[in-house]
Amino acid sequence: MKKLLPALLLGSLCFGAGAWMARPTAPDEITVPMLRTAQQLLGLNFSDAQLDSTRRNLTGYRDSYEALRKISLPNSVTPAVGFDPRPLRLRQPTLAGARNAGKLLPLPGKVKLPANRDDLAFYTVRQLGELLRTKQLSSEELTQFCLARLKKYDPKLHCVITLTEDLALQQARQADQEIRAGKYRGPLHGIPYGAKDLFSAKGYKTTWGSVPYKDQTLNEDAAVVERLREAGAVLVAKLTLGELAQGDVWFGEKTRTPWDITKGSSGSSAGSASAVAAGLVPFAIGTETLGSIVSPSTACGVTGLRPTYGRVSRAGAMALSWTMDKAGPLARTAEDCALVLAALTAAGPDARDAATLLAPNTFRYAFDTSVKKLRVGYLKAAFDQNYATKANDQASLDVLRKLGVELVPIELPAIAPGALRFVLTAEGAAAFDDLTRSGRDGQMVLQNRSAWPNTFRSSRFIPAVEYLQAQRVRSLLIEQMDEKLKGLDAYIAPSFSANLTLTNLTGHPAIALPNGFTAAGLPTTITFMGQLYEEGKLLALAKAYQDATEFDEKHPVLQ
Secondary structure (H helix, E strand, C coil), rough: CCHHHHHCCCCCEEECHHHHHEECCCCCCHHHHHHHHHHHHHHCCCHHHHHHCCCHHHHHHHHHHHHHEEEEEECCCCCCCCCCCCCCCHCCCCCHHHHHHHHHCCCCCCCCCCCCHHHHHCCHHHHHHHHHHCCCCCHHHHHEEEEEEHHHHHHCCEEEEEEEEHHHHHHHHHHHHHHCCCCCCCCCCCCCCEEEECCCCCCCCCCCHHHHHHCECCCCCCCCHHHHHCCCCCCEEECCCCCCCCCCCCCCCCCCCCCCCEEEEECCCHHHHHHHCCCCCEEEEEEEEECCHHHHHHHHEEEEECCCCCHHHHHHHCCCCCCEEEEEEEEHHHHHHHHHHHHCCCCCCCCCCCCHHHHHCCCCCCCCCCCCCCEEEEEHHHHCCCCCCCCHHHHHHHHHHHCCEEEEEEECCCHHHHHHHHHHHHHHHHHHHHHHCCHHHHHCCCCCCCCHEEEEEHHHCCCCCHHHHHCCCCCCCCHHHHHHCCCCEEEEEEEECCHHHHHHHCCCCEEEEEEEEEECCEEEEEEEEECCCCHHHHHHHHHHHHHHCCCHHCCCCCC
């Protein structure tokens, strides 16, 4: 019996003669026979080879459990997950639209059609919108232009899963008719875009980038597709993502960064970042759970906004982690990201996604904010470390200081966010439980120890108690983060540090901004974070930085 329960509980407790005792100081090595016995109780039937692959993950999980147990959890601390007894019928979201947000949108200035039409590839959404509004260019012309570039460069970049050509031309022609009739919907009217292929679109496959789902058709439009259609935007492509939202490898190939097509575009919003960077679409929609907007934005040198958790509806999107998934735009500039976010939130909360019911306000532009009046923190300890992009980051901090921004050194909470990462894998394993138990995960392209098939199997051994304890520690982390950020409007961090995991757990908004290049000529980014639901001030600070620099105007030369 002493061997059975350590196996079942992964070293949590061991059972003595009629009493519970603390586990020995040196935990037993997790072995295949232990797991074979444990899975009998759980009703699983993984092979010995599969169980052997899970052992390293389970040892890591056990280490996380030990780290979290050292944190005091009074009985009053509740988990960072909620229960809502209301059926959809009784959820009454307030449809306080955000279309009046345009009152504070800066004027775009005069925009002229370029002599060389190819230059349109790297115009911003705002510039293209002005060309459409002033009828210098039609949406159909612009849509045909984007479709041609997608067809030309996708064989090199592998960023497209499905072209939605028929739908795009239909939407573009409708946009042109409305604009000619004076029924202008706003700055996205007639603008082509692409959506990560975990968002459903009626009449087209939604593959989630994975072999088991590559012929899947979902007969609905995702909320982001609905809301962008209402804004007049034109869906031209379903773009690639790493299998089930991990990495940049999907069932067709590996998505590449246009800065160096021998290298991957990172993930999981791989195609969204690659297509925007290459000038194939002016903007795209991606998602982030633990870095899937920030990371490909860096690899491809685009501006990527991860809004506050619950700000943008995920209805009709593949679920990986219900408590961590977030949807947001990738574009050329912070201003473009603001235009898209305004459209995505214009209809207010969405009863189909309970997280949107938590948002206390709708998004509003704040570009009239003086950045000199913003109180901005920076993670001094993180910037003081030696890392590859330190020089570019220090230069970015200097730019902000020259703009009159007072940078206040701050520290992150002491809780190590890495110990909470199994929250994501536990939820992912639940979301894809049928895939795991049916054995269809064997069809997936990647089958190494770090790939989803092994991660999902490993996560079947995470005890429910440990998952809930982790969510309670997450509640402490949220409160501590709120205290650390008291009085701040935003703060700055290196794009890749403990901050990335932490803010994905706490739900804070972030925007990755191009800020230079490596010695090899690859782009780099720095990340600005904002207070919860305060994307307006965050984007105002980001726009001020981009107005003072030229990195957002750089683009790769495609052959």
